[in-house]
Amino acid sequence: MVSRLPLYLRALKQLLTDGLDVASSQSLGRRLHMTPAQIRKDLGYFGRFGKQGRGYDIPYLINELEQILGLNQEWPVALVGVGRLGRAILGYPGFNPEGFSIRAAFDSSPSVVGQNLGGIEVQSIKNMEDILRNEGIRIAVVAVPAAQTQAVIDQLVNAGVQAILNYSPTSPQAPREVKVRNVDPVMALQSMTYFLRSVPVPPR
Amino acid sequence: MVSRLPLYLRALKQLLTDGLDVASSQSLGRRLHMTPAQIRKDLGYFGRFGKQGRGYDIPYLINELEQILGLNQEWPVALVGVGRLGRAILGYPGFNPEGFSIRAAFDSSPSVVGQNLGGIEVQSIKNMEDILRNEGIRIAVVAVPAAQTQAVIDQLVNAGVQAILNYSPTSPQAPREVKVRNVDPVMALQSMTYFLRSVPVPPR
DNA sequence: CGTTGTGAACGGCTTCACAGCT
DNA sequence: AGCTGTGAAGCCGTTCACAACG
Known part of the structure; x- marks a missing residue:
């Protein structure tokens, strides 16, 4: 659901500043107390952003989420x-x-x-x-x-x-x-x- | 659901200061943009506070909600x-x-x-x-x-x-x-x- | 008559589970 | 082997609809 996208965006930005560049739905889920399936479903509603076997490229997904939420502008x-x-x-x-x-x-x-x-x-x-x-x-x-x-x-x-x-x-x-x-x-x-x-x- | 009880409590207090002493699930629902059934179900989970044909006595219901939420203390x-x-x-x-x-x-x-x-x-x-x-x-x-x-x-x-x-x-x-x-x-x-x-x- | 309280039906969100890809 | 994407199943909250009651 849309209202969770800002939550994902924030967690991803945090992970990025922590130096990571890939996140799986599982690692995100642990961080946000959510099931991995929930996160994949939410993201899957807007596109196919992940790579099987690897997870989600963090900078790429941040950018996509900002586009979706209209946050690529001020x-x-x-x-x-x-x-x-x-x-x-x-x-x-x-x-x-x-x-x-x-x-x-x-x-x-x-x-x-x-x-x-x-x-x-x-x-x-x-x-x-x-x-x-x-x-x-x-x-x-x-x-x-x-x-x-x-x-x-x-x-x-x-x-x-x-x-x-x-x-x-x-x-x-x-x-x-x-x-x-x-x-x-x-x-x-x-x-x-x-x-x-x-x-x-x-x-x- | 519990998280809506404070909402009801607030609306009832407002109605009380407006001088009313009875509220129906319908009048509350209009005020809060909710279906009357939702309100009756929520309240019904904690007790039977209403009078058929009339509605809910506002001071009484306020008191009951404060008890339920633990707001009868500071x-x-x-x-x-x-x-x-x-x-x-x-x-x-x-x-x-x-x-x-x-x-x-x-x-x-x-x-x-x-x-x-x-x-x-x-x-x-x-x-x-x-x-x-x-x-x-x-x-x-x-x-x-x-x-x-x-x-x-x-x-x-x-x-x-x-x-x-x-x-x-x-x-x-x-x-x-x-x-x-x-x-x-x-x-x-x-x-x-x-x-x-x-x-x-x-x-x- | 108007309104509550509530079982039953409904709908939508969440989780499962697995095929498919890397 | 690890993880995504996604139909199917499950679950839970909401709405319906009506009997009961003042």
């Missing part, structure tokens, strides 16, 4: 919401090396509009739709309070944004053709406490 | 890694109201150890295992660089931690009985670009 991204969380996202160095570049930041508060944060001038959300259209930005990261999330997403959709990464603890509505992914650390914690309840306290 | 949490990301996590106000309280923070860098951040004194990672054991902390949030993640997780497991929320872009290994969840915004973005490739650029 994607301009807009950030909406420059509060505490938004600023942390602006400062996070992990997006750029993976094909994303935050090119615009928006907020509704006059106290941050106009500020220059990490080389980006925060702009008023009122001008957002025009700017997104002019810049041809198709991806947005949303880090606004829950109460404003739906309105912001409606605006983004209206401006032609097709992929949204939402950090607020909500289940926003968007047309089917617009992809939305939620980043929700609280829910991740809450789904683990269930298991802690049914397990003894660790020995001291 | 969970002490440790944070490991107090860099830029770690500081943002320390300052994030969203954990406390949902049953989690960051009680300790650790880092390896002498330049941050000893600092008081948001009422918590950053401690040396060398003392981490003892402190976690003494405090009975079973949940940890890991925000250290990728290269150190596995070592940190090994230490946490060693100290009896049973649930780990990992912010670094890695696939760390842990014993089966230790739950690990990854927060990975980059992978979320990368799995969306695949769809952008196969879709026309939005009209300007």
Whole structure:
């Protein structure tokens, strides 16, 4: 499935910097806690990248996966919401090396509009739709309070944004053709406490 | 499935503050983009909480879900890694109201150890295992660089931690009985670009 | 009547297992 | 000998559909 391809890509890049140049589905599977068959099926859906008896050539497969995922280009991204969380996202160095570049930041508060944060001038959300259209930005990261999330997403959709990464603890509505992914650390914690309840306290 | 229970809980709390006191699987399903059958099956796995012809009593169901998820108590949490990301996590106000309280923070860098951040004194990672054991902390949030993640997780497991929320872009290994969840915004973005490739650029 | 709870049917993802290639 | 690619089988989560109930 597509959502596992970035996982493979990351593992392969790691193996490459470790100095390897071939990986088998078995070695990848051990690394990622998956069955080798799963990995072969996933890759087989997109092409025949392996060599029987040997495995997958790592640089070649990295390149193929980047093509498939559209990561052979840099994607301009807009950030909406420059509060505490938004600023942390602006400062996070992990997006750029993976094909994303935050090119615009928006907020509704006059106290941050106009500020220059990490080389980006925060702009008023009122001008957002025009700017997104002019810049041809198709991806947005949303880090606004829950109460404003739906309105912001409606605006983004209206401006032609097709992929949204939402950090607020909500289940926003968007047309089917617009992809939305939620980043929700609280829910991740809450789904683990269930298991802690049914397990003894660790020995001291 | 258990991982959807926090989603229901959140939606129910929202409905409650909106002034409602009963919800049907259908109304919940609309809100969360899910089939009513899915919701009834999920809830039915844990008990019979509904009333035929009416639906689910919201305050009652909230309470039941909190019991099931173990959220009727406050969970002490440790944070490991107090860099830029770690500081943002320390300052994030969203954990406390949902049953989690960051009680300790650790880092390896002498330049941050000893600092008081948001009422918590950053401690040396060398003392981490003892402190976690003494405090009975079973949940940890890991925000250290990728290269150190596995070592940190090994230490946490060693100290009896049973649930780990990992912010670094890695696939760390842990014993089966230790739950690990990854927060990975980059992978979320990368799995969306695949769809952008196969879709026309939005009209300007 | 509206809605739950649930067995049965369905569908899709995962694993198996092996032929075929290197 | 080692490993891929892939049909077939198996499994598990989702949806259907309806009896039961307020």
